[in-house]
Amino acid sequence: MSIGSWLRDHPRMLERAYGSTKSLFQKLDPVIKRIGYERVNRWIAGPEDWSKRLAFDCKMCGQCVLHSTGMTCSMSCPKNLRNGACGGVRENGHCEVKPEMRCVWVEAFERSEKMGEWGQEISHIQPPVNRQLEGTSAWVNMLTGVDKEVPKGWVGINTIPVLEKSGGQS
Amino acid sequence: MIGEMKAGTNFERVLRAGHFAVTAELGPPDSSNPADVLHEIEVMGGAVDAYNATDASGAHCHMSSVAVSALTAQQGLDPILQISCRDKNRIAIQGDVLGAAALGVGNVLCLTGDDVTAGDQPQAKRVFDFDCMHLLRTLRIMRDKSMFLSGRPLTTAPKLFLGAASNPFAMPFDFRPIRLAKKIEAGADFIQTQYCFDIPRLKEYMKRVVDMGLHEKAFIMVGVGPMKGGRSAEFIRKNVPGVRIPDAVVDRLNAAPKGKKAEEGKKICVEMIQQAMEIEGISGAHIMAYKLEHQVPDIVKEAGLWPRPVVEPVEVAEQLPVASNGQG
Numbered sequence: 001m002s003i004g005s006w007l008r009d010h011p012r013m014l015e016r017a018y019g020s021t022k023s024l025f026q027k028l029d030p031v032i033k034r035i036g037y038e039r040v041n042r043w044i045a046g047p048e049d050w051s052k053r054l055a056f057d058c059k060m061c062g063q064c065v066l067h068s069t070g071m072t073c074s075m076s077c078p079k080n081l082r083n084g085a086c087g088g089v090r091e092n093g094h095c096e097v098k099p100e101m102r103c104v105w106v107e108a109f110e111r112s113e114k115m116g117e118w119g120q121e122i123s124h125i126q127p128p129v130n131r132q133l134e135g136t137s138a139w140v141n142m143l144t145g146v147d148k149e150v151p152k153g154w155v156g157i158n159t160i161p162v163l164e165k166s167g168g169q170s
Numbered sequence: 171m172i173g174e175m176k177a178g179t180n181f182e183r184v185l186r187a188g189h190f191a192v193t194a195e196l197g198p199p200d201s202s203n204p205a206d207v208l209h210e211i212e213v214m215g216g217a218v219d220a221y222n223a224t225d226a227s228g229a230h231c232h233m234s235s236v237a238v239s240a241l242t243a244q245q246g247l248d249p250i251l252q253i254s255c256r257d258k259n260r261i262a263i264q265g266d267v268l269g270a271a272a273l274g275v276g277n278v279l280c281l282t283g284d285d286v287t288a289g290d291q292p293q294a295k296r297v298f299d300f301d302c303m304h305l306l307r308t309l310r311i312m313r314d315k316s317m318f319l320s321g322r323p324l325t326t327a328p329k330l331f332l333g334a335a336s337n338p339f340a341m342p343f344d345f346r347p348i349r350l351a352k353k354i355e356a357g358a359d360f361i362q363t364q365y366c367f368d369i370p371r372l373k374e375y376m377k378r379v380v381d382m383g384l385h386e387k388a389f390i391m392v393g394v395g396p397m398k399g400g401r402s403a404e405f406i407r408k409n410v411p412g413v414r415i416p417d418a419v420v421d422r423l424n425a426a427p428k429g430k431k432a433e434e435g436k437k438i439c440v441e442m443i444q445q446a447m448e449i450e451g452i453s454g455a456h457i458m459a460y461k462l463e464h465q466v467p468d469i470v471k472e473a474g475l476w477p478r479p480v481v482e483p484v485e486v487a488e489q490l491p492v493a494s495n496g497q498g
Contacts, residue, residue: 080298082303083303087282089337096285106341122345127304128260152319152321
């Protein structure tokens, strides 16, 4: 088992790591702002790519929603589905496109159920991806807020809490 | 009348009047001859309320769904334009929808689409700029807010009855009703399911759907289809993504005497419709009779769904452009 898949099977731990990294970045924001977001992006995009690729098979979309998708990278779905799972999932729970791989969204759903804080966000509708952010640091984009910007027509409906998962039977 | 009329198409009127609706899939031709589309429609004998024009399903290229839909509309019949996110980005899709609406298309089925590797041109670039949720929401924005996704206003908004697909027969089962809720929230007015050969699984799914009240927010139609025989059923379940055919169905087809296999396949299809009609929350049947389109009239008649109801047209209010609403 690779480090990445071991890590991904411990979504609660990843969720905590995400929470603390997020607050660390938020605390450092004034410093990062002074250095310049673009400059910091150039410094950390590389290491971020390396570490997140190792842990999540990250595709550097630049607008990370891992905590809303069971700490599973939705961009590693061959169809890049932000709102999966598609109807093509095989009987054994594997991917329609890559039969040897478990469906990213089957795993996302399973892992979201093991998460404490953000698990229910799997029922949110994720807005369309901003392709201009590809290859940039999602952490820096979080600080500038560009990762939350949506097309004008989409305003106000960026994520929709359809229902709380705990309300349904499992 | 159930709910507010969105496009006023024949299909929508039948559903909103409370009738059990019937739709069927038109196999688009590998030709540039419009007569081939008209022949296909003729074969169905007016036995359905609307005709789904597939968008390169299974990633196999055929005549475009916009063209097939327009040809159907020209005949005074009601097309359901299928749009897959596999081949077009958001710019192409929004333009296509305006064009289709201008040519008389009022129903649109929003799909993510089978992957390019399912087809005969696996070397193609997959697009998937949108997923079906984005597609639904964008078309709803065009219809209800009279603007493109970018916020740029439309001078005439398309009147659309929006649909999505659902596969109750694919994992993760517990997540499927939640995903359906998302599709309805995103904009789906009607749902067509993947082929159903497993009534107990459909019942289980629909129980969750009804508990969540989703059947009151969208019209849910069961997908069905006749199989030519055991061998073709095995081929389909092996090669068509997301289709589950239980062994019992394959065995039944295999056990049918030679020359009677297609008849048995049709019988199973009729039984599926009749059993699904008994399930709370099912509002119609969608027949996918791939290369067996001539069976559609018989299936509809044998299921007791003939003749099709006639529901008088109603006026649908124009959606005013939002240009003066402080946009831009």
